[in-house]
Amino acid sequence: MARSIRLVYRNMQGRCRINHDWEPIAKRSAVLVTAAEWVAGRDPYDETGRPHLGDADIWVSNIGPHDPEGAAGGVEFILHVDWDEPLAVQVTITVFEPIENFLVGN
Numbered sequence: 001m002a003r004s005i006r007l008v009y010r011n012m013q014g015r016c017r018i019n020h021d022w023e024p025i026a027k028r029s030a031v032l033v034t035a036a037e038w039v040a041g042r043d044p045y046d047e048t049g050r051p052h053l054g055d056a057d058i059w060v061s062n063i064g065p066h067d068p069e070g071a072a073g074g075v076e077f078i079l080h081v082d083w084d085e086p087l088a089v090q091v092t093i094t095v096f097e098p099i100e101n102f103l104v105g106n
Contacts, residue, residue, distance in 0.1 A: 021074035
């Protein structure tokens with residue numbers, strides 16, 4: 001069964017290497033990471049906010065799940081925020097069942 005968590009990273013700009021430790025993830029996990037600009041709710045005390053599909057190009061690349069390295073397993077990824085000033089970004093990490101097989105192509 002898939003599991004997901006959502007995180008907000010503030011003041012993100014350019015190419016940012018991120019590691020997030022989360023126990024359900026291991027090296028053999030299939031992991032998907034998505035990102036979008038995040039805008040806080042109208043109530044200043046509302047931390048839930050919502051994704052904002054503005055003009056900034058935001059994407060994730062180089063997703064690499066890993067085994068526990070002193071703590072829990074987790075995932076490293078590159079977050080790209082192509083905008084003239086830092087933005088808040090909402091990231092969703094979804095982990096699926098472990099991969100069934102690992103093959104090396106030619």
